[in-house]
Amino acid sequence: MGWAIALHGGAGDIPLSLPPERREPREAGLRHCLDIGVAALKAGRPILDVVELVVRELENWPYFNAGRGSVLTTDGTVEMEACIMDGATMDCGAVSGLTTVVNPISLARVVMEKTPHIYLGFEGAEAFAKEQGLETADPSHFITPENVERLKQAKEAKAVQVDYTEPSNAEIENGGPLMESSGGTVGCVAADGLGGLAAATSTGGLVNKMAGRIGDTPVIGAGTYANSFCAVSATGIGEAIIRGTVARDVAAVMEFRGLSLKEAAAFVVERGPKRTTGLVAVSADGEVAMPYNTIGMFRACATQDGYSEVSIWN
Amino acid sequence: MCGGGVExxxxxxxxxxxxxxxxxxxxxxxxQEQAKQLLARCLHLGVAALRSDLAAVDVVELVVKELETDPFFNSGRGSALTRKGTVEMEASIMDGVRRRCGAVSGVTTVKNPISLARLVMDRSPHSYLAFHGAEEFARQQGVETVDNGYFITEDNVGMLKQAKEADSILFDYRVPLPAACSAAAAAAAGLDGGGVKMNGMPLSVYAPETVGCVVVDGLGRCAAATSTGGLMNKMEGRIGDSPLIGAGTYACEVCAVSCTGEGEAIIRSTLAREVAALMEYKGMSLREAVDYAVEERLDEGKAGLIAVSSSGDVAYGFNCVGMFRAYATEDGFYHVGIWD
Incomplete structure (x- = not known):
């Protein structure tokens, strides 16, 4: 029993040949954000603050698909979403369709704490952000040259996502739509060693997604979940994660089947369609799991007993 | 299923x-009588479709479409109003066969949101579309649209006015209740006289009315569909449990579930998936799973659900005052009710 933290910067078909200039800034981002989380845990910060703080840093790091650096919709715009959940109270907040809010995760937290609702989307969420005085920026702030290029390539390749609600492993294995970092969500889960658990996830969604598309990230039980057993943040192809209620199922398998966190997380990820799903999870007693069925997942973790890891592939 | 012979x-x-x-x-x-008649009519529509071997996913869409079209309940025409006096509807559908799903939120002109959710499932690469993107997709697909005013009923305009006067978010209910009676109604409902709270904020009345349908067909296929106008006096952009897979709606190989009530409580408890997870992972029967989910997972006084299992069982549960519901099984069980 002790504190534990895990974070991710997305799972997907991350090529093993990823050039250093693209790998290193991401590894540096993971390490930087992990350090911030560990420092916050050591300082005894409330667990919700820890995951929010870490995800804000990940959002601000332009190499990940969340906040600045979000991927673009088919219209060339950014539509961000985020979600946060407290395991002890099971309070949660979520937002979708954000275009100007610098840190979507912080808006999700404000929705949780200052509205009678859990989930606000689009214009209503934007209006609420302004009402609450959250930092906003011109939509162009979020758009990076790398993502403009990525959208262009996606359109040229006609890499409109295949229908993941109608999963065809053949199509997925043909590889077309699963471009590198198309599933690059960010997330953080943490346990304070005293039973407190929290999860937070934030994303720009899928490259070339339809305007208005909502993925798994803001859906409680799909991309994000925390209760008294564990906290989970998932990443990958949102449509598969929604159908699999992935984050909730990790907790359900622990509770109803009596599996350990590692066993439960491995079970849920292996059950999902190949190359769709990754997750990070921590249990109340400080266990960490970071399974994925994609080629890689940008991830990092640390525990109170001194273990720490930053990795992409096996 | 492919056309041709009947399986x-x-x-x-x-x-x-x-x-x-x-x-x-x-x-x-x-x-009450009007509600029961409407429920019975929709139930019969579904039963007839099942007898004609329509697939479960088609049956739930058909039935929910009918419930949306009738202005009595809070979905489609008759939806509750946002604080701006507009209608923002949401819906979701899930086919237990391969757990396919589709959902929409923030729909303002689509006559039948459940059918748009079905199209998201069948014809988009995504599972969930919202607001302008959902509306745009509706136009691309050529679904029937109407002016937002079509959904707004006189009753609901009056309700919104009262909700604003009471300075609270009201769950939609059919019969306007003077604000002064709200506390009494809440007390009569066995709830905290100081007002029901949702996410820590007071509600003066508790009476939501989403619509939903769950079906297992003659081939053992399960499906669920849920549709709603949401909360009276809700903030624009508020998303509730109805479109969220695992919260308001869920179907898999073993069962189908549709929930209704305080959306926030249903989301937190991932209520629909909970029933299925208890069956799948804990080996409970449908009845046991429904009872357990309602008693152990749901905040008191907040919600209810209907469910069917692939073996042809049906169950419902709620922990609040009354739930408009009806069910029928091939074995001849038939029920239409409101209270305990």
Whole structure:
């Protein structure tokens, strides 16, 4: 029993040949954000603050698909979403369709704490952000040259996502739509060693997604979940994660089947369609799991007993 | 399923519908009668479709479409209003066969949100579209649209006014209740006289009415569909449990579930998936899973659900005052009710 933290910067078909200039800034981002989380845990910060703080840093790091650096919709715009959940109270907040809010995760937290609702989307969420005085920026702030290029390539390749609600492993294995970092969500889960658990996830969604598309990230039980057993943040192809209620199922398998966190997380990820799903999870007693069925997942973790890891592939 | 021959039935069908949980205890008898007639009509529509071997996913869409079209309940025409006096509807559908799903939120002109959710499932690469993107997709697909005013009923305009006067978010209910009676109604409902709280904020009345349908067909296929206008006086952009897979709606190989009530409580408890997870991972029967989920997972006084299992069982549960519901099974069970 002790504190534990895990974070991710997305799972997907991350090529093993990823050039250093693209790998290193991401590894540096993971390490930087992990350090911030560990420092916050050591300082005894409330667990919700820890995951929010870490995800804000990940959002601000332009190499990940969340906040600045979000991927673009088919219209060339950014539509961000985020979600946060407290395991002890099971309070949660979520937002979708954000275009100007610098840190979507912080808006999700404000929705949780200052509205009678859990989930606000689009214009209503934007209006609420302004009402609450959250930092906003011109939509162009979020758009990076790398993502403009990525959208262009996606359109040229006609890499409109295949229908993941109608999963065809053949199509997925043909590889077309699963471009590198198309599933690059960010997330953080943490346990304070005293039973407190929290999860937070934030994303720009899928490259070339339809305007208005909502993925798994803001859906409680799909991309994000925390209760008294564990906290989970998932990443990958949102449509598969929604159908699999992935984050909730990790907790359900622990509770109803009596599996350990590692066993439960491995079970849920292996059950999902190949190359769709990754997750990070921590249990109340400080266990960490970071399974994925994609080629890689940008991830990092640390525990109170001194273990720490930053990795992409096996 | 492919067209052509009819596959031989291997399972017993069952169907359940709901028109919302949390009913005003003072609902006048004629309104109660009207609700029961509507539920029975929609149930019969579903039963006839099942007898004609329509697939479960088609049956739930058909039935919910009918419930949306009738202005009585809070979905489609008759939806609750946002604080700006507009309608923002949401819906979701899930086919237990391969767990396919589709959902929409923030729909303002689509006559039947459930059918748009179905199109998201069948014809988009995504599972969930919202607001302008959902509306745009509706136009691309050529679904029937109407002016937002079509959905707004006089009753609901009055309700919104009262909700604003009471400076609170009201769950939608059919019969306007003077604000002064709200506390009494809440007390009569066995709830905290100081007001029901949702996410820590007071609600003066508790009486939501989403609609939903769950079906297992003669081939053992399960499906669920849920549709709603959401909360009276809600903030623009508010998303509730109805479109969220695992919260308001869920279907898999073993069962189908549609929930109704306080959306925030349903989301937190991932209520629909909970029932299925208890069956799948803990080996409970449908009845046991429904009871456990309602008793152990749901905040007191908040919500209800209907469910069917692939083996043809049907169950419902709620922990608030009343739930508009009806069900029928191939074995001849038939029920239409509102109270305990």
């Amino acid at each position: 031989r039935r291997t399972h017993r069908w069952a169907i359940a519908v709901h028109g919302g949980a949390g009913v005003d205890p003072n609902l006048p008898p004629e309104k």
